[in-house]
Amino acid sequence: MSQVDTTTSRVAGESNIDIASLVGDLLSQSFEQADRESVNGALQAVRSVRTWLDALEIRVARRVRQLHDVGRADSPVTTLIDNNGCSGRDARNTLDREGLCADMPLFETALGGGRVGGAHLDAMARATNGLSADAKAAFAAHQQRLLALATQMSPDSFERRCRDLARSIRAQLDAAAEVDRVARQRSASTVRQWTDRTTGMGHTHIELDPERHAALWTSIEAHLASVRQREGNSGRPFAELQVEAVVELVSTGGSTSANRRLPEIEVLIDWSTLVDGIHPTTVCETVDGIPLPIQTVQRLCCEADVLPVVLRSSGEVLHVGRTARVATRAQRRALAALHRTCAHPHCQAAFSRCQIHHVIPWERGGRTDLDNLIPLCTEHHHLVHEGGWSLQLHKDRTITLNRPDGTRSFSGRTTDRLLVDSQRSH
Ligand SMILES: [Zn+2]
Numbered sequence: 001m002s003q004v005d006t007t008t009s010r011v012a013g014e015s016n017i018d019i020a021s022l023v024g025d026l027l028s029q030s031f032e033q034a035d036r037e038s039v040n041g042a043l044q045a046v047r048s049v050r051t052w053l054d055a056l057e058i059r060v061a062r063r064v065r066q067l068h069d070v071g072r073a074d075s076p077v078t079t080l081i082d083n084n085g086c087s088g089r090d091a092r093n094t095l096d097r098e099g100l101c102a103d104m105p106l107f108e109t110a111l112g113g114g115r116v117g118g119a120h121l122d123a124m125a126r127a128t129n130g131l132s133a134d135a136k137a138a139f140a141a142h143q144q145r146l147l148a149l150a151t152q153m154s155p156d157s158f159e160r161r162c163r164d165l166a167r168s169i170r171a172q173l174d175a176a177a178e179v180d181r182v183a184r185q186r187s188a189s190t191v192r193q194w195t196d197r198t199t200g201m202g203h204t205h206i207e208l209d210p211e212r213h214a215a216l217w218t219s220i221e222a223h224l225a226s227v228r229q230r231e232g233n234s235g236r237p238f239a240e241l242q243v244e245a246v247v248e249l250v251s252t253g254g255s256t257s258a259n260r261r262l263p264e265i266e267v268l269i270d271w272s273t274l275v276d277g278i279h280p281t282t283v284c285e286t287v288d289g290i291p292l293p294i295q296t297v298q299r300l301c302c303e304a305d306v307l308p309v310v311l312r313s314s315g316e317v318l319h320v321g322r323t324a325r326v327a328t329r330a331q332r333r334a335l336a337a338l339h340r341t342c343a344h345p346h347c348q349a350a351f352s353r354c355q356i357h358h359v360i361p362w363e364r365g366g367r368t369d370l371d372n373l374i375p376l377c378t379e380h381h382h383l384v385h386e387g388g389w390s391l392q393l394h395k396d397r398t399i400t401l402n403r404p405d406g407t408r409s410f411s412g413r414t415t416d417r418l419l420v421d422s423q424r425s426h
């Protein structure tokens with residue numbers, strides 16, 4: 001292989017990776033009798049060659065794009081499919097990589113030198129998918145720090161960091177977009193069922209936004225725990241018990257559970273995010289690591305079936321639990337005596353379907369006192385937390401409701417029990 005011109009196979013700006021001699025070594029070896037060391041060495045060489053090829057492909061794809069722009073080549077996707085033997089999806093993947101490297105040239109160099117893999121680029125492409133051009137530019141401005149992370153991390157961990165960064169950028173540039181995304185996830189949620197004609201098995205597919213998905217699994221896991229404790233179940237396979245728990249839960253509402261309790265969703269949030277909003281090292285997600293908007297977690301703090309685990313900035317747990325955070329049964333009863341319905345002036349949702357909202361949020365020192373509590377239905381609870389509406393509760397229990405732009409929507413009484421009215425008139 002010595003006739004290969006090694007100078008051109010080096011990647012500009014990178015250290016001394018000599019692709020030609022790596023390939024030459026690989027070609028000269030036979031692996032049938034290879035020991036552990038030479039197998040490991042070969043795998044490392046293959047990786048170097050592969051990332052070098054990935055970088056080369058990006059450079060070629062860039063030229064294809066340029067040729068297409070001046071009318072001298074087919075579209076980049078078509079050109080890649082026809083000449084590279086790849087699928088349409090692979091072609092788009094390559095072009096995504098090219099686009100990223102155009103904004104973050106350090107990554108292209110690092111890829112050519114084998115310091116990061118193509119999977120790192122793909123992780124960034126997924127994390128920045130759907131960002132506006134401004135947000136993508138803000139993301140690319142972090143390329144130095146991102147590259148330092150990518151060289152030390154697996155693509156999976158790196159993708160998480162990229163998602164965190166993308167989220168904080170999105171929150172800074174457009175706070176409403178984050179809430180919109182969750183609203184879209186909610187309305188795009190589906191339950192589907194079908195039967196597989198070959199196996200005869202029934203399928204049920206539930207696609208949910210992260211908040212409700214976490215709530216669903218909290219219920220399933222709570223019920224599963226009680227199913228496992230039943231006599232004779234200790235030796236049975238986990239998968240079997242899980243199916244039993246899900247089916248029982250859906251068909252009986254979980255009433256066979258020995259000690260039924262309200263499900264709790266765990267969400268993780270750090271204190272400064274909860275109080276002051278998003279920052280570069282924000283933690284705000286379900287226990288499974290699915291990011292949630294801050295406004296959603298602030299709303300969840302009002303609700304009885306959610307357990308916020310609040311972290312100090314150093315990562316230790318600051319506050320776990322519901323102590324003095326949610327309204328007691330006696331307080332609910334007292335509120336029910338005042339409000340027959342949701343406190344929104346035009347809402348007829350029954351009190352029993354309402355959540356008890358802290359007018360001054362719990363995390364801002366709002367007390368769990370009647371003076372600070374008001375019932376809101378799910379829709380109006382969303383409105384004040386995620387929708388940007390503001391609600392004030394005055395000493396005489398009249399309320400002021402302002403629109404997101406600060407203009408007044410309503411001011412007056414929303415207590416609607418006749419009993420209370422007649423008592424007051426005495
Ligand atoms: Zn609330």
Ligand SMILES: [Zn+2]
Pocket residue numbers: 342343344347348349376377378379380
């Ligand atoms: Zn309402």
